[in-house]
Amino acid sequence: MTRTNPDSCPGVLRLHQAADGPLARIRLPGGRLEPRQLQVMAEASAELGDGNIELTSRGNVQLRQVRDAAALSERLADAGLLPSDTHERVRNIVASPLSGRIGGLADVHALVPALDTGLRAAPRLAELPGRVLFTLDDGRNDISGLGGDIGVHATDADEFALVLAGRDCGIRVSTADAVQVMLAAAHAFLDLSSGHWRLHEVDDGARRVIDILGLSPGTERLEFGAAPDIPIGWLDQDNGLVSLGAAVRLGSLPARIAEFIAAIERPIFITPWRSMVITDLEEWPAEQVVRVLAPMGLIFDANSPWLQVTACAGRPGCAKALTDVRADATAAVESGRVLPPGNQPAAASDTSGHTTEPDRATATPDSTATAPSAITDLGTTIGLRGADDVTVTGRQHWSGCDRRCGRPRGPVTDIVATQNGYRIAPPPTGRP
Template sequence: MTREVPDSCPGVLRLHQAADGPLARIRVPGGRVEPAQLQALAEAATELGDGNIELTSRGNLQLRQVRDAGELTRRLEAAGLLPSHSHERVRNIVASPLAGRVGGLLDVHPLVPLLDNGLQGVARLAELPGRVLFTLDDGRGDISGLGGDIGVHAVGADEFALVLAGGDSGIRISAADAVDIMLAAAHGFLDLSAGAWRLREVANGVAGVIDHLGLSPSAEPLAFAAAQAPPIGWLAQDDGLVSLGAGVRLGSLPARLAEFLAAIERSLFVTPWRSLVIPDLAEGVAEQVVRVLAPMGLIFDANSPWLLVSACAGQPGCAKSLTDVRADVAAAVESGRVTEREHWSGCARHCGRPRGQVTDVTATTDGYRVDRL
């Protein structure tokens, strides 16, 4: 597929002009956010935006209604959230959030800064479309099912399957070679892309990238499926500490709640399911976090109906939406009408729809249409 227009995915330096004002998307490779960074984001959301931090389906963050783009850029640079002006939109890296702590075959988090630095270190890779997604799966299968473009999936303590266009290529590589091979695959994509935004859009793209790499399949390809639920609640780590998985209603984190999270003084991970993982807590600290933050709106109950729903921006954020989708879905949840996984959309584009089995609830001029799979 050859695109007639260039990728317009927003960033910090290229804002999206949403119906309710400018929107900034902040890349956080691997979903990792440090306490000081979260505090800086909370202050920016309050002082420069609409008072909320949005979590995206790629584990990135967004601020809406940005009133001073220059000041936001200055603050994010100072917080280490904008290390490159030229490559800011291509730093799309998702990783298994529990890797190295709860299960999994191999801790993929050390690969995140190596891949991020490798992307930023090559001028040509700034040409990648902002939609290209790199995936790092520790073998549990939570990330490879997201349909990324270039990734690795652990199959042993020191071995990865090379994932291309969301599928196992059958190629097996060592952990030591993983970053270099992913970067080489990114160059191969650019050679073949002809304006395409995603590897799956390129005719014979996977075969072309494999040929560019000079590698050959050596194993039966694994099958990947989209994860149906985020890690939520009390998660016992392999080292005896605790991770807390926390849901965020419709992926919108109030700035005040973000400030409380920053005060825990732990790095946290934004997941591609619009939730959070707060790792490395002693049991007493974890209990206190739940006692304080659950009443403020964080969801630690894996059976909460809020975890069954997702929604597009809706009105007033999107001019194409036919209704205030988020208010409607909130009313449905609070009335007890949600009993299955649903995605609510303000129009037929179904923006933000998660992968996997999900019922579509789509706004039309005659009300909502429900399409069950």
């Protein structure tokens, strides 16, 4: 697939003109934030934006309704969050959030600064599309399944599988060589690209990158999952300290709560699942953090229905959205209509008069909404429903239109707004 339009991913220096105002995206390599940096973002959000910090599916953050772009860039640069004017949009690096603290075969966070520095040191790599994603998985299989473009996946303490276009390509590299091989693969992508935004769009892209690198793949191939358990709640670190995994409702963190988190003065990792991990706590302070922040809205309960729900921006943030999907999703959670996996809502009638069987969200990957008013899945027809009639089991993504922006990978029920109600598309069943 050759793109006819240039990549338009926003950054700090090139804002996206959303329906509710300018939007800035701040790259956080490896998801890491120092407390002072989070404090700066909280103040910028409150004073220059809409008062919220949005967590993205790539472990980055966004500020909406930016009123003074120059002031924002100055504040972020002073905090070390804008180290390069030329390369700011290409620093998309996600890494296993718990790496080096809990489990894993290798500490991939040790590779993040070297990869980020290498990206910024190569003038040509500023030409990478802002959608190219680098992935660093410590072997626990939480990151490689995100479908990145170029990455490594630990196979032991000093060996990594090279991941291209989201798949193990058979190449094995040492820790010492991992960063240089990834950077060389990024250059190879540019050699092959003709307006492509992602490596998987290049015909036979992974094989051709390998040819350019001059490496010989082995026969072993790893398979990557797409829906890991999100690290939520009390997490005992290998060194005796504690991390706290906290989810954020629909990925939107109020600036006031962010200030409380910054005041803890511990490193924070933003995850690709719109949550965060607060690290390196003693037990007593960790208990106090939960007691203070849980009533304020942070979610430390791994069984919370909020962990089942994601949503696009919807109205008023997106001009293409047909409704305020975030308000509708919030109402579904708060009224008990988001059911845990394994529960089944009662059969109901949709607006066309069809009898619909219970919704399902526990099957296999990559569902796609197809029909304009209803979908058929092995004989189950689910038609249009009003917002107050949507009751869905398990993982679900609410979308304001058929583009389904922000949809997570893996099995998920699509709840898509139409002109006449929501179309519900469960994951297909019976697929490997």
